[in-house]
Amino acid sequence: MKTIEGLSFKRKMFFxxxxxxxxxxxxxxxxxxxxxxVQEKLTIYVVNYPLKYFAERIAGDRAKVVFPAPSEGDPAxxxxxxxxxxxxxxxxxxxxxxxxxxxWVRKVSLPRSKMVDTSAKFKDRYITAEEVVTHSHGGExxxxxxxxxxxxxxxxxxxxxxxxxxMETLSRKKPAAEDFFKKNYAxxxxxxxxxxxxxxxxxxxxxxxxxxxxxxxxDYLSRRYGLxxxxxxxxxxxxxxxxxxxxxxxxxxxxxAKWMIWEKEPMKESTARLKAIGVNxxxxxxxxxxxxxxxxxxxxxxxxxxxxxxxx
Amino acid sequence: MIDSxxxxxQYIRFNKIKTATLIACIxxxxxxxxxxxxxxxxxxxxxxSRAVSTPLVIGDKGSSLDLVMNSLYFSDExxxxxxxxxxxxxxxSGLALSIPVYARFHTRGNPIVGTTLDYFDFRxxxxxxxxxxxxxGDCLLGARVAENLGLKPGDSLLSSPxxxxxxAGVYPLKMKVVGVLQKSxxxxxxxxxxxxxxxxxxxxxxxGHQDVTNLSDPxxxxxxxxxxxxxxxxxxxxxxxTKKNIDSFHFHGNTSVYPITAVIAVPYxxxxxxxxxxxxxxxxxxxxxxxxxxxxxxxxxxxxxxxxVLDAVISVVALATVLAIILVFALSLRLRQRxxxxxxxxxxxxxxxxxxVSAEIFIIVLTSGLLCGVMILVVNQISNGLVRMLFxx
Numbered sequence: 001m002k003t004i005e006g007l008s009f010k011r012k013m014f015f016x017x018x019x020x021x022x023x024x025x026x027x028x029x030x031x032x033x034x035x036x037x038v039q040e041k042l043t044i045y046v047v048n049y050p051l052k053y054f055a056e057r058i059a060g061d062r063a064k065v066v067f068p069a070p071s072e073g074d075p076a077x078x079x080x081x082x083x084x085x086x087x088x089x090x091x092x093x094x095x096x097x098x099x100x101x102x103x104w105v106r107k108v109s110l111p112r113s114k115m116v117d118t119s120a121k122f123k124d125r126y127i128t129a130e131e132v133v134t135h136s137h138g139g140e141x142x143x144x145x146x147x148x149x150x151x152x153x154x155x156x157x158x159x160x161x162x163x164x165x166x167m168e169t170l171s172r173k174k175p176a177a178e179d180f181f182k183k184n185y186a187x188x189x190x191x192x193x194x195x196x197x198x199x200x201x202x203x204x205x206x207x208x209x210x211x212x213x214x215x216x217x218x219d220y221l222s223r224r225y226g227l228x229x230x231x232x233x234x235x236x237x238x239x240x241x242x243x244x245x246x247x248x249x250x251x252x253x254x255x256x257a258k259w260m261i262w263e264k265e266p267m268k269e270s271t272a273r274l275k276a277i278g279v280n281x282x283x284x285x286x287x288x289x290x291x292x293x294x295x296x297x298x299x300x301x302x303x304x305x306x307x308x309x310x311x312x
Numbered sequence: 313m314i315d316s317x318x319x320x321x322q323y324i325r326f327n328k329i330k331t332a333t334l335i336a337c338i339x340x341x342x343x344x345x346x347x348x349x350x351x352x353x354x355x356x357x358x359x360x361s362r363a364v365s366t367p368l369v370i371g372d373k374g375s376s377l378d379l380v381m382n383s384l385y386f387s388d389e390x391x392x393x394x395x396x397x398x399x400x401x402x403x404x405s406g407l408a409l410s411i412p413v414y415a416r417f418h419t420r421g422n423p424i425v426g427t428t429l430d431y432f433d434f435r436x437x438x439x440x441x442x443x444x445x446x447x448x449g450d451c452l453l454g455a456r457v458a459e460n461l462g463l464k465p466g467d468s469l470l471s472s473p474x475x476x477x478x479x480a481g482v483y484p485l486k487m488k489v490v491g492v493l494q495k496s497x498x499x500x501x502x503x504x505x506x507x508x509x510x511x512x513x514x515x516x517x518x519x520g521h522q523d524v525t526n527l528s529d530p531x532x533x534x535x536x537x538x539x540x541x542x543x544x545x546x547x548x549x550x551x552x553x554t555k556k557n558i559d560s561f562h563f564h565g566n567t568s569v570y571p572i573t574a575v576i577a578v579p580y581x582x583x584x585x586x587x588x589x590x591x592x593x594x595x596x597x598x599x600x601x602x603x604x605x606x607x608x609x610x611x612x613x614x615x616x617x618x619x620x621v622l623d624a625v626i627s628v629v630a631l632a633t634v635l636a637i638i639l640v641f642a643l644s645l646r647l648r649q650r651x652x653x654x655x656x657x658x659x660x661x662x663x664x665x666x667x668x669v670s671a672e673i674f675i676i677v678l679t680s681g682l683l684c685g686v687m688i689l690v691v692n693q694i695s696n697g698l699v700r701m702l703f704x705x
Contacts, residue, residue: 109445109507111429
């Protein structure tokens with residue numbers, strides 16, 4: 001094999017000339033497809049994990065979906081710092097859950113033109129939370145700080161509607177990829193409606209079954225699937241106080257539930273004491289934040305499996 | 313000719329008061345129409361450029377001029393307030409970008425303009441120093457406000473109470489200066505920008521205070537029931553929004569009906585703009601949609617009508633002044649009869665006399681022209697601010 005050194009001067013000139021032309025052709029705009037694609041990628045910022053999942057499923061590789069909340073804690077009560085707010089401001093799209101989810105949105109400055117409330121279409125069907133303490137001061141009337149239940153995606157029909165809004169918004173932003181988004185959305189909608197049917201069939205087995213929820217976050221789940229559920233305010237990683245146990249015992253008299261639904265795996269001491277008073281524990285993760293394992297679908301399917309023993 | 317000018321100059325030097333009066337008369341009579349023309353031209357430029365760049369403004373059915381002057385130039389006259397749902401209505405129509413404006417409050421004599429971040433993109437305003445608005449309580453200063461008040465990012469600014477005697481009213485809000493905008497040579501230079509939600513905090517619709525459900529001081533509680541806690545006026549309200557207390561800030565009720573002064577609607581295309589305008593034509597409609605260009609054009613027509621009257625007055629005064637100057641020269645020639653006789657006796661012709669008088673007039677007119685030119689240059693330099701002071705604010 002001949003090396004470059006072994007070529008004649010004319011051939012060397014031809015070789016370098018051809019190399020020069022090739023390099024310049026490759027550098028022409030539009031030739032480097034991968035670069036252009038990267039530039040055209042939408043940057044989407046979201047306020048919770050379900051929206052991240054929906055956006056990623058629908059947009060595929062056409063968008064970079066960012067959910068900057070820390071993995072610990074509930075993103076609904078997170079407060080981003082000024083730098084993170086600046087990152088949200090620079091995004092092409094900001095997907096909001098609506099129903100007063102992520103209170104921080106009302107305390108920061110975001111461009112309205114980029115914000116999309118994914119649940120606005122069914123805002124007339126928002127649920128007003130039961131446990132609200134109103135307060136008043138000065139010459140003003142009584143007012144409440146929190147009044148709307150916000151885990152809308154636990155009604156999987158609503159979840160499909162929210163995903164539909166994501167698809168419509170992406171199609172408006174990138175009309176060229178509309179068919180791609182529609183196809184991905186159809187698959188996601190199919191999965192969400194399958195979950196919806198699965199939940200309906202689980203709940204239908206014993207529609208009057210009394211249940212306890214450790215946290216008032218299952219309002220939409222409860223309404224959609226007709227669950228007979230009462231909520232307390234217990235944390236999975238905290239052993240309930242005596243007052244909380246007394247409250248539960250009082251509730252048990254009117255609402256003889258055999259199962260308590262937890263957001264996360266509760267403390268063993270809590271489950272043992274619950275078991276002692278005849279209440280079993282199961283986990284139904286609302287999946288508001290990125291799960292440690294699996295994705296939204298797998299977590300919700302696991303939730304369904306966890307629910308099954310209660311309804312049998 | 314030089315000799316004539318020399319003699320005329322000596323004469324003028326000797327009759328200082330008469331010459332100064334003549335120069336003042338000619339200077340003023342030429343300066344007045346020129347400066348008026350300059351200021352009106354500048355006001356037309358300022359008013360129209362901003363009006364033309366603002367496609368549509370939505371506000372309460374009332375004075376369209378007040379609405380435009382307040383939402384475009386942040387004038388002190390506040391139009392009737394409308395609800396935030398007016399902005400949402402535009403957004404939901406899918407016909408235009410909606411930018412709410414709430415220009416009602418002031419800080420150290422400058423208007424506080426509550427809006428959304430879209431306003432800065434729409435007006436192409438860039439942050440020259442510091443950063444953009446991020447959290448509740450942040451404020452961005454117009455370039456001239458920062459200059460005049462000597463403020464920079466990191467400083468703070470207190471909102472002014474609406475009335476001096478509003479002792480039981482809302483506490484002023486201490487806003488954090490986070491940035492200064494680049495100079496735009498528009499009303500934006502003279503405004504303090506905040507997020508629309510911050511203006512609601514200034515108004516008292518949103519506030520932060522101690523958690524009333526966990527109060528231990530009995531003097532803070534008026535009445536407590538299972539579902540309501542009524543606090544006394546002693547309850548401490550935060551007057552500054554910080555990282556520590558931002559969680560306690562909240563808004564009462566439905567923010568979609570919170571007040572704003574106007575909505576700037578930026579239609580996505582001409583057709584959308586026409587459809588949008590059509591939606592506000594109903595008799596039962598409580599809002600009006602206006603094209604600022606048409607309103608400002610009407611205003612300018614009135615200004616120019618007044619200008620024509622002023623021009624006529626100035627013309628008559630100018631004519632009277634010119635006649636008076638002629639009279640002054642005629643009388644002065646009569647007073648100088650003996651002097652002219654002496655010049656004759658020295659052997660000078662009538663032409664020499666005419667040259668002497670012409671040289672005098674030339675020097676006076678030239679000096680007046682120079683003075684008028686200098687004054688016009690000064691007015692030209694300050695016309696931007698002068699127009700804002702005389703016509704806009």
